[in-house]
Amino acid sequence: MNFDQLIQEIMKHAKISRDELMARINQKREELGALVTPEGLAMIVGRELGVELKQKEVKPRELKIGDLVPGMSNVDLLARVIRIYEPRSFPRWDGSLGHVAGMVLQDESGSIRAVLWDNKASLVGSGAVQKGDAIRIKGAYVQERANGQAELHIGARSSVEVTKEPTVDSRLPPLKESTVKIAELKQGLKEVDVLGRVVAVSEIKTFDRSDGTTDKVASLVLMDETGKIRVSLWGEKAELTKELRRGDVIMVENASVRVGLHGKPELNVGGTSRVLVSPDSPQVKKLPEIVERLLKLEELETDMPSIDVVARVRRKFPVLEFKRDDGSKGRVASLVLEDETSLAKASFWDNASEVAERVVVGDVLLLRGAYTKTGLTGKPEIHVGRSTKIEINPPNMEVGRLKPSKVMIGELEPGMDALEVLGRVIEVGTLREFTKEGEKGKVITLSIGDRTGVIRTSLWHEHAEKAKSLKTGDVIILRNAYTTVGLFGQTELHVGRAGEIEINPPVDEEIPPAEVLSMVSASPEIKTIQEIDKPNVRVRVRGTIVRVLRRRPTFDVCPICGRSLGSVDTNLFCEECGKVVSPERRVVLSVILDDGTGSMRAVFFGKVAEELAGMESKRIFETYRSNSGEFHRKLGLEGREVTLTGVTRYDKYSDQLELRVSAMESPDAREEANRLLEKVKVGKNRSTGR
Secondary structure, eight states: OOHHHHHHHHHHHHTOOHHHHHHHHHHHHHHHOTTSOHHHHHHHHHHHTTOOOOOOOOOOOEEOGGGOOTTOOSEEEEEEEEEEEEEEEEEOTTSOEEEEEEEEEEETTEEEEEEEEGGGTHHHHTTSSOTTOEEEEEEEEEEEOTTSOEEEEEOTTOEEEEEOOHHHHTTSOOOOOOBOOGGGOOTTOOSEEEEEEEEEEOOOEEEEOTTSOEEEEEEEEEEETTEEEEEEEEGGGGGGGGTOOTTOEEEEEEEEEEEOGGGOEEEEEOTTOEEEESOOOGGGGGSOOOOOOOBOGGGOOTTOSOEEEEEEEEEEOOOEEEEOTTSOEEEEEEEEEEOSSOEEEEEEETHHHHHHHHOOTTOEEEEEEEEEEEOTTSSEEEEEOTTOEEEESOTTOOOOOOOOEEOOGGGOOTTOOSEEEEEEEEEEOOOEEEEETTEEEEEEEEEEEETTEEEEEEEETHHHHHGGGOOTTOEEEEEEEEEEEOTTSOEEEEEOTTOEEEESOOOOSOOOOHHHHGGGGSOOOBOOGGGOOOSSOEEEEEEEEEEEOOOOOEEEEOTTTOOBOOSOOSSEEETTTTEEEOOEEEEEEEEEEEOSSOEEEEEEEHHHHHHHHTSOHHHHHHHHHHOHHHHHHHTOOTTOEEEEEEEEEEETTTTEEEEEEEEEEOOOHHHHHHHHHHHHHHHHHHHHTO
8 A cells, every 4th residue: 555545545544634644654754754654654544543553464576776766665786885974873862882893885787875774884884794795685675865865775674685696796797906096186076086005194183163163184195006195084984093003905995186285186085984994805906115205395194203304505593592391401403404305493492402513505405314303383393302313415415496376366375485477567555765773674565466355565674675677567486485473463575685576577467457456455345254265365244253273372483574473482583684683472363253154163363363353462361371271261252243354264273264354343333233124125126026
């Protein structure tokens, strides 16, 4: 009997109205969930009413995947497993814990996604069912996915049997090789499988998401015969790195490819991805063995316990002495190292600082047994201690020169170095001479732009003199430039002694006219957080601060050139100016903003952060130093409504967009009322057709 026939039988024997019967069936659906068919729910309610309904027993037949349509039940199927998704747990409405896993099945008629529930999910987790297996499924049912496609569900009443019979196996298409070579990986690829050997592993990093939860991420570098790639493991997958060692072979399944550091592809391993250690694959023989070689600076990850690296000294800073918590004295000397791939800061501690004192800019250093930590900018920094072996200018070792990275203006953010930026001059300031910290110098400030954005730019010393001839509309290339945080929290571009400028060079790239670029700074239209889906876009958003993230609220910049010094010491060495300076403190505050459509992290710098806190930087520094535990709570920001203007940025570690705030205002009640009124009028006119 179908559903309507069952309803008629129950009404006839139980003397119940259709409305009352349907109400009972709907209530039963709420209790048992969507996994029970309408016919099954009707039979359960019928039994409760004392009506025994006997369904004609239908002998199931073995179907092909191409035969399956939503609504089918009691499905028998023979298929091959061509993809497996990692099992996961979820809380049910009654407080119990449910389990679910996924597969993709294939036969000669097509493929279908399959979902395994509860104890059937353990077949995947335990390895009882593996990729490539031929399996016989009985008693499954078919539902419709959100995209309209059929999906096979394997529940408590279903059975799954792995068959090894050659005659049965031969009826199914063979499993195709699905692994992708590292050199073939491109942005946007999804559900890719990569086999490789582990080159390096980082420790686990925790971070706060915009919804208030804490997550974690770890990284590794994977190599095959075609190249290397960085792999980010998110959430619980990050824990896998605790068991991995350099040289291990792993298979990464169901990963996605995104653009990572330096614009290179990067693998992302998330909830449905799998990482198989020492997989049984004939391709393993093709993987090259790890030759103990020196890492390039671009390959460094944070929290690597032991690395070997060779690099050239780009900058050298004087030794600083400090006092440890136990009262003993320590020494540290810092260098900026470079190779042809990147830059990295290196700290030489105690006895190693004496070696750093002896080197000069241009020397090549071979470091064996160093380690890395996360710097204040979030980038890995090299640390050299007692167990590190140091060799100065080792024979037969060459280190290439670093070429500046070409970056669009919209991609710039504080803390970047060795940049090449092309832009059109929108505005030219006046050459200014100054004396600060005993240093005489010159600086000229420009506003330059390209098709991705506009940025304030400072040219120092001899470059300022050269830039006096610049006029609006000129095209300029800046090489070996760096970025820092401006007084009002905006990203600024600087060119110091190590930089170069080229005026009106021949270029192939199209740059909008100055009058078009000058309009970029106009106030953008207000958007909801849900509508914000791209990085490097200037937006305006209104919302409520629901959480203040507990981060150190100040950082230090050089009062002469504005370069970030990244510490809180009283006197610090500025690598750009080449001298010890008294730092100028800037404020940074991070909050979670919610507007009802979603939430996102908003970061305030400089004067905008001071405005938010209602305190100047000096007072913020002193207040935080005296009671860091209560500082963020006492700001009293949670629950405050604000309208923010800024640029969206993609934060790699949290894997989400955030807003770099450049301006803040309190919502105007009259303006908001008028805006809502206008919205109501528009809606009314649409409904009436006017």
